[in-house]
Amino acid sequence: MYAGVEARGFIFGPPIALAIGAKFVPLRKPGKLPGTISNIHTYHFSDKNVHFDGIEKVLLKDTIDCDVKKGRVISEEYELEYGRDCLEMSVEAVKSEERALIIDDLVATGGTLSASINLLERAGAEVVECACVVGLPKFKGQCKLKGKPLYVLVEPNQFDELTL
Numbered sequence: 219m220y221a222g223v224e225a226r227g228f229i230f231g232p233p234i235a236l237a238i239g240a241k242f243v244p245l246r247k248p249g250k251l252p253g254t255i256s257n258i259h260t261y262h263f264s265d266k267n268v269h270f271d272g273i274e275k276v277l278l279k280d281t282i283d284c285d286v287k288k289g290r291v292i293s294e295e296y297e298l299e300y301g302r303d304c305l306e307m308s309v310e311a312v313k314s315e316e317r318a319l320i321i322d323d324l325v326a327t328g329g330t331l332s333a334s335i336n337l338l339e340r341a342g343a344e345v346v347e348c349a350c351v352v353g354l355p356k357f358k359g360q361c362k363l364k365g366k367p368l369y370v371l372v373e374p375n376q377f378d379e380l381t382l
């Protein structure tokens with residue numbers, strides 16, 4: 219299955235998934251998926267080291283019945299070049315041990331892909347690779363991907379980056 223990151227990962231993920239007959243799972247910005255938010259995991263990055271602060275906040279505690287009806291949504295907060303953001307995923311979208319490839323338009327710090335890997339692994343999937351159309355090597359995003367392979371189609375040189 220392919221997991222794509224909102225918003226521009228939605229341009230590239232679905233056609234590839236359709237082409238090979240695989241499922242597409244959307245990783246969405248906060249508050250857009252139906253269901254009950256079960257918790258948020260927060261990670262802090264400093265250069266190449268990743269620190270998990272161990273906090274698991276229960277935001278909404280619904281009954282089990284309610285979870286079954288509405289579905290369960292998990293969240294990951296992350297840091298990127300210009301601040302913080304959050305991605306969410308429906309737990310029911312993924313089956314245990316399902317193999318996943320993550321697609322996005324661009325990798326810079328790797329914060330977005332790292333949060334995506336964490337979401338999928340928390341839901342029981344096995345992330346086999348990440349793929350992006352553009353990679354910005356100066357941000358060393360590969361270092362945050364827990365050793366997962368990263369496929370990048372183009373890496374702009376310094377001159378090209380000025381126009382991105």
Ligand SMILES: O=P(O)(O)OC[C@H]1O[C@H](OP(=O)(O)OP(=O)(O)O)[C@H](O)[C@@H]1O
Nearest residue numbers: 224225226298299325326327328329330
């Ligand atoms: O490697 P990173 O430092 O995490 O940066 C990469 C992310 O930044 C951009 O999205 P953005 O968060 O700007 O959101 P958008 O798709 O809604 O524009 C881009 O589409 C990636 O998803």
Ligand SMILES: Nc1ncnc2[nH]cnc12
Nearest residue numbers: 298299324326327354382
């Ligand atoms: N430096 C950058 N240029 C274009 N898009 C981006 N998304 C995140 N960082 C970016």
